Amino acid sequence: MRAGFLGPAGTFSHEALLLDPGAEAFELVALTTLHEAVLAVHSGHVDRALVPIENSQEGSVNPVLDALAFETEDVVIVGERLHPVHHCLLAPSPVELAGIRTVVSHPQASAQCARFLREALPEAVVVTADSTADAVRRAGADGGGSTAALGTRLAARLYGCVVLREDVEDDPENETRFVWLGRAEGSGSRFRPPGAGNPTRRPAGDVTCWKTALIFWGAGSSGPGWLVRCLSEFASRGVNLTRIESRPRRQGIGEYMFFLDLAGSEADSAVADAIAGLRAHAEVVRVLGSFPAA
Amino acid sequence: MRAGFLGPAGTFSHEALLLDPGAEAFELVALTTLHEAVLAVHSGHVDRALVPIENSQEGSVNPVLDALAFETEDVVIVGERLHPVHHCLLAPSPVELAGIRTVVSHPQASAQCARFLREALPEAVVVTADSTADAVRRAGADGGGSTAALGTRLAARLYGCVVLREDVEDDPENETRFVWLGRAEGSGSRFRPPGAGNPTRRPAGDVTCWKTALIFWGAGSSGPGWLVRCLSEFASRGVNLTRIESRPRRQGIGEYMFFLDLAGSEADSAVADAIAGLRAHAEVVRVLGSFPAA
Numbered sequence: 001m002r003a004g005f006l007g008p009a010g011t012f013s014h015e016a017l018l019l020d021p022g023a024e025a026f027e028l029v030a031l032t033t034l035h036e037a038v039l040a041v042h043s044g045h046v047d048r049a050l051v052p053i054e055n056s057q058e059g060s061v062n063p064v065l066d067a068l069a070f071e072t073e074d075v076v077i078v079g080e081r082l083h084p085v086h087h088c089l090l091a092p093s094p095v096e097l098a099g100i101r102t103v104v105s106h107p108q109a110s111a112q113c114a115r116f117l118r119e120a121l122p123e124a125v126v127v128t129a130d131s132t133a134d135a136v137r138r139a140g141a142d143g144g145g146s147t148a149a150l151g152t153r154l155a156a157r158l159y160g161c162v163v164l165r166e167d168v169e170d171d172p173e174n175e176t177r178f179v180w181l182g183r184a185e186g187s188g189s190r191f192r193p194p195g196a197g198n199p200t201r202r203p204a205g206d207v208t209c210w211k212t213a214l215i216f217w218g219a220g221s222s223g224p225g226w227l228v229r230c231l232s233e234f235a236s237r238g239v240n241l242t243r244i245e246s247r248p249r250r251q252g253i254g255e256y257m258f259f260l261d262l263a264g265s266e267a268d269s270a271v272a273d274a275i276a277g278l279r280a281h282a283e284v285v286r287v288l289g290s291f292p293a294a
Numbered sequence: 295m296r297a298g299f300l301g302p303a304g305t306f307s308h309e310a311l312l313l314d315p316g317a318e319a320f321e322l323v324a325l326t327t328l329h330e331a332v333l334a335v336h337s338g339h340v341d342r343a344l345v346p347i348e349n350s351q352e353g354s355v356n357p358v359l360d361a362l363a364f365e366t367e368d369v370v371i372v373g374e375r376l377h378p379v380h381h382c383l384l385a386p387s388p389v390e391l392a393g394i395r396t397v398v399s400h401p402q403a404s405a406q407c408a409r410f411l412r413e414a415l416p417e418a419v420v421v422t423a424d425s426t427a428d429a430v431r432r433a434g435a436d437g438g439g440s441t442a443a444l445g446t447r448l449a450a451r452l453y454g455c456v457v458l459r460e461d462v463e464d465d466p467e468n469e470t471r472f473v474w475l476g477r478a479e480g481s482g483s484r485f486r487p488p489g490a491g492n493p494t495r496r497p498a499g500d501v502t503c504w505k506t507a508l509i510f511w512g513a514g515s516s517g518p519g520w521l522v523r524c525l526s527e528f529a530s531r532g533v534n535l536t537r538i539e540s541r542p543r544r545q546g547i548g549e550y551m552f553f554l555d556l557a558g559s560e561a562d563s564a565v566a567d568a569i570a571g572l573r574a575h576a577e578v579v580r581v582l583g584s585f586p587a588a
Contacts, residue, residue: 029584034371053540054547055321055542056542056545056546056547057542057543057544058356058542058543059356059540059542062353082547128422128424130422166471167326171544173546175547177547224527224528225530225532227525227535227538228522228525228526228528229524229529231521231522232522232526234519234522235519235522238518238519241521242548243540243550244355244521244538244539244540244550245355245540245549246539248349248350248351248352248353248538250346250350250351250465251350252350252378252467252469253348253350253469253471254536254537256537256538
C-alpha cells in the first residue's frame with residue numbers, strides 16, 4: 001500500500017500519517033504539492049493519500065477542494081483524521097530567544113503563532129518558506145546561530161535542530177482535519193476502506209457514525225432561494241449538515257460551487273433521498289464518498 | 295482623505311486604487327498587511343481602505359474576512375470595485391525567455407499563471423515573494439540577467455523593469471472584487487459614501503443596484519436545518535443572495551460563521567425584515583453595510 005502525503009519529510013501531513021493506526025503497513029511517498037497529491041491518487045501513483053482539508057483557525061485548504069472539483073472525477077474520500085497542530089520553535093543549537101534575528105516559517109505557521117512571534121520575538125524578521133519542513137531544513141542549514149524556524153518536533157529530528165519552545169501556537173486547540181483519498185470503485189483502485197466492498201456503502205450492523213461529502217453547483221445558483229431549495233432537501237429529511245463551503249467555479253465573480261459534509265452514509269435512505277432531491281435542482285452533484293467520522 | 299491599500303507600491307491593490315474615479319483626491323497610504331489595512335480604518339489612521347475580498351480563481355481573501363469578524367466592530371463596507379487582474383512577466387532588461395532561470399512571485403500570482411510557467415518557462419525555479427510588488431522589486435535589483443518576476447505594469451515602472459510578456463494569467467477573465475472600508479456612523483468616521491448621510495441608507499430616488507453584506511453565526515449552527523431556517527428568511531421574501539461564505543469561528547473544527555452578500559439595501563423593507571427574521575435564529579448578526587453594487 002503506497003500512501004502519499006505533502007512533503008518534504010517532517011511536515012504536519014507526515015506527522016499525521018505516521019500516527020495513523022495503519023501506518024506501519026504503508027510505503028510512504030512524499031509529494032511536492034497538494035495538487036500533486038490528489039493527482040497521484042487519480043493516476044494510481046499512490047493507492048491513497050492523506051491530505052489536509054480544513055484547519056480550525058485558517059479554514060478550508062483550497063488546493064485540495066479545487067483539485068477534487070476541477071482535476072479528477074474518480075478520487076473519493078474514504079476516511080478522515082483530526083490531527084492537533086502544535087508548533088515548535090526550532091534552531092540548529094540551543095540559543096536564547098533574544099539572540100534570534102530571523103524566523104523561517106511557512107506563512108500559515110507564522111499566522112498560527114502570530115501572537116507568540118509578536119510578544120517573544122518582536123525584533124525577529126520572518127522569512128517565508130514553502131512548507132514547515134522546508135523552514136526547519138533551512139534553519140538547520142544555517143550556521144550563524146541567530147536563525148530559528150517554526151515546525152514539527154519530527155522535522156527537528158530530521159534536520160538536526162533542537163526544540164527551543166514547544167506549543168507556541170496562539171490557540172492550543174489548533175487542529176487540522178485530514179481526509180484519506182482513494183480511487184472510486186470501478187476505476188482500478190487497489191484500495192478498499194476497512195470492512196467495506198464499496199467506499200460508499202457501510203457494512204451491515206455497523207454502529208460507527210458516518211459522514212458523506214459532496215460537491216454541487218447549478219446554473220440557477222444566483223436565483224433567489226436556489227440554495228435554500230437545495231439545502232431544504234436535507235433539512236426536510238432531518239439530515240444534518242456538518243459543513244458548507246463555497247468556492248469559485250472559475251467562471252467569474254458570482255459563480256460558485258458548494259462543498260457539503262453531512263451526517264450519515266449514502267446507504268441511509270434519508271441521505272440517498274436527499275441527494276436524489278438535490279439532483280432535481282443542481283446542474284452537477286458529485287458524491288465524494290461516505291466514510292466513518294473521526 | 296487618506297486612503298489605505300496593501301503595499302508596497304505597485305501591487306494590484308495600488309493599481310485598483312489609482313483607477314478609482316476619486317483617486318486624485320486621496321492621499322495614498324501603503325500598509326504592510328491586509329490585517330493592518332482593516333485595523334488602520336478602525337483606528338482612524340486612514341479614512342478608508344480599498345482591500346481585496348474575493349478573486350474569481352482563488353476565492354475569498356480570508357485575512358480580510360477574519361479581520362472584519364474578529365478584530366473590529368466599527369469597520370463597514372461602503373462600496374465595491376471589480377478589478378481585472380492581468381499579470382506581466384517582468385525583468386530588469388530585455389531577455390529571451392530561454393535565458394530565465396528564476397521567477398520571483400507571490401504564490402497567488404504563480405498559481406494564477408501556473409500553465410504559462412509550465413509551458414513557457416519549464417526550467418525556471420519559482421521563488422516566493424511577500425507580494426507581487428516585492429517580487430518585481432527583487433527581480434529589478436538582480437543584475438544577473440536571468441531573473442524575472444510576475445507583477446503589474448505599474449511595478450515594472452516603479453522598480454526599473456521592462457515587460458517581457460503581458461497577460462500571462464491562465465484565465466483572461468481573472469478578476470478581483472475589492473471593497474471600500476470605512477468607519478460606521480457614530481464611531482468618529484470622517485468618511486461618508488457619496489450622497490448618503492448614513493452608509494446603510496441609500497438616497498431617496500436612487501436607482502443604483504445596492505448590495506448588503508452581513509456576518510452571522512449561532513450556537514445552533516450544527517443542528518439539522520438551522521442554516522436552512524436562516525437562509526429561508528431571505529428566500530421567502532424574494533431577497534437574492536449573491537454570495538455565501540463560511541469561515542471557522544476559531545472555536546474548533548465544526549464551528550463556523552457565515553458571510554452573506556445579498557441584493558438590495560438595508561433601507562428596503564424586504565431586506566430589513568429578512569435581517570430581523572435572521573436575528574431570531576442567530577446568536578450574532580452584524581450588518582457590514584449597504585453599498586452600491588459594482
